[in-house]
Amino acid sequence: MADSVKNVAVFGATGMTGLATLPQVAAAGFNATVLVRDPSQLPTDHKASRVVVGDVLNRDDVRKTLEGQDAVIIILGTRNNLSPTTVMSEGTRNILDVMKERGIRKVVACMSAFKGAPRLLPVTEDHERMYSLLKSSGLDYVAVMPPHIGEHAAGRAISKHDLGHFFVQCLSTTSWDGKTVGVWGDYTK
Template sequence: MKIAVFGATGGTGRQVVEQALAAGHQVTALARNPARLTLANANLTVVTGNVLNAVNVEETLQGADAVVVSLGNTESNPDYIVSLGTQVIVAAMQRLGAPRRIVVVSSLGVGDSKDQVPFAFKLLMKSVLRKPMEDKERQEALVKASDLDWTIVRPGGLTNGPATGRYQSGIDTKIGAGQVSRADVAAFVLKQLTDSTYLHQAPAIS
């Protein structure tokens, strides 16, 4: 496949890129700073630009079979970059007519998964994490409102450990927000690109 990746320099996004390349896929990644994505692989194309720039986004989407969105909030990003960037991506996909498949990395605690996170995290969601979680709420809402073939992946607490293949996933609301490695999340995300099990659904992974 040819996969367009947004948020490729973040922890999970980079794992998506590395694992996709290792599996023989072609990857086009959008990055503000290409130096942060120096991987010696002929199947990797890095587009220099910003996710808020429709021209940059369309260039990244050219020829893609599927899209992975793993945007995150950082100090160097403007407010609501996750939802605003996703809005640009969705609009570009609809304008171009292809690709149709999009897998978005969100978080447990968003939308109807609020009761799947512990009480302490709920308190954080109302204080220091209020704006990032609101950003993800907006992101999920616009993805769900689109006519694209979407899946939203909601991980629990992210770690930098290796891929283990040992995790819980699915739409069972009993899946709590336990720790899961970014590598395992990336593997699950890539699996969704060719699997319609969770089409128009938001599975948890923990």
Template sequence: MKLVLAAATGATGRLVLDLALAAGHDVTALVRSPAKLPAGVPSVRTDFAHPDPAALADATAGADAVVSALGATGKGDAGVARTGTAALVEAMRANGTRRLVVLSAAPIGTVPTPQRPDKPRTDPGDGLLLRLATPIVKRALADHYRDLALMEDVVLDSGLDWTVVRPPRLTDGPAKGAWRTAAGRNPRNGWTISRADLAAAMLDAAETGVGGVVGVAY
């Protein structure tokens, strides 16, 4: 399978890269710093805060799937998920590449945007404790979540064959090799998932073609 991986040197993207290479996929990495990649991985130097649509169109041409682990790592990166994903979508439309898998977050189904102002106040998969805790997290990460919500709008309106993967709190624990999924909502009372299993879930989505919004958690 020919994969293009955006943000392949990030905390989650690097794990997706390792799994994809181990599975024998042909991977091209879109990264700001190619020197951080393992030796021999083809790459295209890309700053997703200021993307080059033509370069992205060339990089994604002929891919079976594009997988994006884009997300802000600090306040200086605010907006990168929306900006970078919009450029990826434009590039894929230009060259006819159809399959897109993106990383979002569990609370985004309740973050309103100008395009989708009437989102529910709570996710149907969240139990009482999560419903109490989520507003606190949303306030603390308001800029990050707004960026992801706007990014989701770009994907949902793209016309591509897309999957949005929404995990809860991420840990650096070892892979368990098993997780729960739920279509269009969060898994019931899903508090955490390791980045290792999140990466596996994202690669699985690219390989199997499962579409829509997918909540993942233990």
């Protein structure tokens, strides 16, 4: 798998976990392409090989992003906005549809493992829609479900850095393809 994956598209690269994942993608030797609405949200030393300015809800922008890509990491989020949304699932639908058009098989997607917390219900519902799309996609997906993402690992939380490390790890193996993976704590130890 690692030999066949050289170019990786990262969706959600300007979020908390995306900013921690992007340098790890580059450090592992992959060329990263990112789709961002606002390129000023990327640090000046962002390590992306290619930056596409656009929106995940615009299928043509997703097509531009996926040109020449071998795999995809989806880390779409709401920036702590807990209002009802379909942005993550509709963005995921666009990504998966264009992946199929382009013959890209590998996708690693992050979604929430929180269930039952009333204030998180609208976001959880959109993550459930994302999960359904992944499972029915026919692609080589890894559905990653951390219960909480933070700066550092604590209890059941995983650090954004460890989570990024796991995403990159998934690019180099088929061990988790077609699986839902729960992660927490300190992954790198």
